[in-house]
Amino acid sequence: MKTRFLIAALALLAGIPALTIGVATSGVAADKPAVTANATGTVGGIKVPSTNHPITLDVPAEATHREITDDQKRVRNYADQPPLIPHAIRDYQIDLNINKCLTCHDRRNTAGSQAPMLSVTHFQDRDGQTLGTVAARRYFCTQCHVPQTDAQPIVPNSFQDFDSVLGHAQGGQK
Numbered sequence: 190m191k192t193r194f195l196i197a198a199l200a201l202l203a204g205i206p207a208l209t210i211g212v213a214t215s216g217v218a219a220d221k222p223a224v225t226a227n228a229t230g231t232v233g234g235i236k237v238p239s240t241n242h243p244i245t246l247d248v249p250a251e252a253t254h255r256e257i258t259d260d261q262k263r264v265r266n267y268a269d270q271p272p273l274i275p276h277a278i279r280d281y282q283i284d285l286n287i288n289k290c291l292t293c294h295d296r297r298n299t300a301g302s303q304a305p306m307l308s309v310t311h312f313q314d315r316d317g318q319t320l321g322t323v324a325a326r327r328y329f330c331t332q333c334h335v336p337q338t339d340a341q342p343i344v345p346n347s348f349q350d351f352d353s354v355l356g357h358a359q360g361g362q363k
């Protein structure tokens with residue numbers, strides 16, 4: 190029993206210097222000045238200013254892509270696609286207290302805003318009952334409707350709409 194106690198005490202003592210060294214070195218690391226400029230590396234395949242201290246350098250962020258806000262309707266890729274938003278929606282609040290979108294798109298407000306009214310599907314609850322106001326499941330507009338930017342797709346897309354698929358099929362049969 191006694192020896193066990195002694196061994197435990199010794200192990201504890203041996204641990205203390207290691208602990209203090211750890212604290213000391215981490216203190217030094219924090220005081221280290223920022224790494225030299227132009228040092229770059231890759232972390233997980235992404236280019237970063239420095240491999241050691243990726244966030245200690247002030248590097249201007251890449252410009253964000255321009256939003257498309259030309260007010261032009263976009264063709265839908267299939268009949269029940271949620272139409273894309275052709276105008277800016279930055280800072281439009283949608284929460285328990287207010288839904289900015291409805292201030293223009295709700296039935297009562299379209300005369301003033303000249304915005305297209307929500308279609309009737311937005312007033313139907315899950316049992317198909319048409320309600321007097323927008324159904325809860327259609328309240329968070331940006332769940333389905335999104336604006337666009339001029340960014341090029343990162344992943345190539347070979348989507349063809351119904352008409353072009355039909356066109357190909359008919360062409361093949363001839």
Ligand code: HEC
Binds near residue numbers: 262290302330
């Ligand atoms: C200030 C009024 C206003 C507000 C607020 C507004 N919109 Fe619009 N919205 C319009 C108008 C007007 C149009 C018609 C096209 C245009 O002028 O941009 C439109 C067009 C649209 C369209 C295209 C419809 C189609 O048939 O192509 C969608 C989708 C849309 N808005 C969704 C939204 C969503 C979602 C929000 C909230 C995040 C929102 N709008 C907030 C006025 C508004």
Ligand code: HEC
Binds near residue numbers: 268288
């Ligand atoms: C669950 C997905 C979903 C949500 C949430 C949603 N929409 Fe839609 N929206 C659609 C789809 C799908 C269509 C096209 C088919 C249709 O009319 O139902 C559409 C159509 C529209 C249209 C075009 C109507 C027309 O007749 O041209 C407008 C405007 C619109 N939505 C605005 C809104 C606004 C504003 C909100 C938030 C209050 C909203 N939507 C919430 C899916 C959604």
